[in-house]
Amino acid sequence: MNVSAPLRTMSAAQAVEHFDVLIVGAGISGIGSAYHLTKQLPGTSFVVLEEQESFGGTWLTHKYPGIRSDSDLHTFGYRFKPWVGPPIATADEIRAYMSEVIDENDLARHIRYRHRINSAKWSSETNRWTVEAVDQASGEARIFTANFLWMCQGYYRHSEGYTPEWQGMADYKGRIIHPQRWPEDLDLSGKKVVVIGSGATAATLIPAIADKCEHVTMLQRSPTYFRTGRNAIELAEQLRQLQVKEEWIHEIVRRKILFDQDLFTRLSFTEPEKIKQELLNGIRAALGPGSDDIVEKHFTPKYRPWRQRIAFVPDADLFEAVKSGKASVVTDEIDRFTKDGILLKSGETLEADIIVTATGFNLNVLGDIAFEIDGKPLDFSDTVTYRGMMFTGIPNMAWVFGYFRASWTLRTDLVADFVCRLLAHMKEKGAKKVVPALRPQEGNMPLHSWIDPENFNPGYMMRNMHLLPKRGDKPEWQHSQDYWAEKDEIPAIDLDDPAFVYE
Structure with a gap:
């Protein structure tokens, strides 16, 4: 206590x-x-x-x-x-x-x-x-x-987030941080950062720090589904142009969003392949031509859509960070921590000054x-x-x-x-x-x-x-x-x- x-x-x-x-x-x-x-x-x-x-x-x-x-x-x-x-x-x-x-x-x-x-x-x-x-x-x-x-x-x-215990964590010379306890004094400038995780927290954090650090890598054991789109609701914008009362806009837009969400969820059960391709096409469009291999390796989950939560990526900012080269994605499993970073089971080593464990609650x-x-x-x-x-x-x-x-x-x-x-x-x-x-x-x-x-x-x-x-x-x-x-x-x-x- x-x-x-x-x-x-x-x-x-x-x-x-x-x-x-x-x-x-x-x-x-x-x-x-x-x-x-x-x-x-x-x-x-x-x-x-x-x-x-x-x-x-x-x-x-x-x-x-x-x-x-x-x-x-x-x-x-x-x-x-x-x-x-x-x-x-x-x-x-x-x-x-x-x-x-x-x-x-x-x-x-x-x-x-x-x-x-x-x-x-x-x-x-x-x-x-x-x-x-x-x-x-x-x-x-x-x-x-x-x-x-x-x-x-x-x-x-x-009071505390969930961080798994990996071999060698005590040997690591950098900082290990869980997003739930982000330190106020953290200086990211010139730092190599590895974010472990692929959920909404990682997708939010990575584009926010991509311009502040030397490079940030999203390390995931397996891919997650994401949705992309503008951070705006076209219907709400149109109704405001018509000077409709905000109370009416709120109710109309809520009903439209809920109707669309319900349809999307039902289709994820009845036509999962169709929904899967819709989600992946959004990522391909964000990453641009020639991104098929990246999407296949790093953004194509093995489970059907909505078996886990689907995070929304506004204005595709995560994928813009990857596209620009400021961020990258590695899909692999952790063998152990080293003094300078993380050794993966594939044999690759990720150097890191800071490791962020966006590994859940x-x-x-x-x-x-x-x-x-x-x-x-x-x-x-x-x-x-x-x-x-x-x-x-x-x-x-x-x-x-x-x-x-x-x-x-x-x-x-x-x-x-x-x-x-x-x-x-x-x-x-x-x-x-x-x-x-x-x-x-x-x-x-x-x-x-x-x-x-x-x-x-x-x-x-x-x-x-x-x-x-x-x-x-x-x-x-x-x-x-x-x-x-x-x-x-x-x-x-x-x-x-x-x-x-x-x-």
Whole structure:
């Protein structure tokens, strides 16, 4: 546990604070959920606890050069607040947008920053959660109770990224850096840089530093799919020329993008070769004539499109860096680190003054918080998910887990609608407790991993799948990745279905 001052236990004079709802996290999910709570259930008391020093979550944690969204902001932005900038936005632009949401809706007074939650305990005697946190500014313990817990903390550990252990790392004389902890004092001028990885982080970082260092090499074990295009939405530009209201533009453009994304995703399953060639042709066009061999070797994955996330490369900046010679791509496996760089299994050596490990996240399960239900430690892998939002046997708790194939925030809005409707329904019934439960006929339902690896299998999920809840073989006991279906299914959930047990 990291605190900035010695931990001081709570004195008897310090009161326990009680709220109707406690929201964990002030990132894109937590701020959106707080907004919906104030609008849909006015008068509900709530607090938002955030471990970092400010709001933003991902967009505060990551400070590496070029940090930007890889989802368009017309859909990554909230449905209730129009986005008026370029569709692919920087972290600063996204935080400025979130700041406006906080200011316009008086949310700041509800947020407690630098509050690290250590434990959350449910009592069936009181039908309340007791949340123990540390105010890291003062080092004092804080205790909160809440009727309902709304988990909006994301899915990866903000304190550290994932870096594999390679032989010889201790012998390397240069700097090894994970993008999640980018040092402010790093001088890239005249340096040879190797970026290990081929996902959205590498694709963002490489063009951002290509002009600042002597040369940058993307070292990948296997290729990734990318999409290219202008960092602009033609439809939005046309509507603005017609002086259409931004609220209308926001809704029209969102619907168009979502329709196109849904069609693209479905075709990636039904006509994967067609989608594959469409993606590769975009890269060939960006690299120019004579690039067939490069595309075949370095940008043609072995898996079908959308089995892993497809990163968008605005204005083809990654490929422009490669085309210019400022960046290069090597597809090979690491044998070991040497004092001067990396020895590959092919026998080639990559010299490097700086090695950046853009190798992914460390998944955490609901904030690495120690959960208990009536004194018994909770293991989430023993539960079954209800539509990726609630869990069997866990009372009065919801989790926001977004989409992989669409913008995360789309699900933030949908889950918020569901939670607010559920809370209103409980109040109407006079219920103090709700627990998802398998129905009698589902006692022998086959259970599987949270995500079907045949459907979606990025490394950061596969490494830690054993920690996550199980899924069943029916739609309500699965975490769907289909926004186009869920936008109709989630609002239609019958809250009196036997899957919800009220007390």
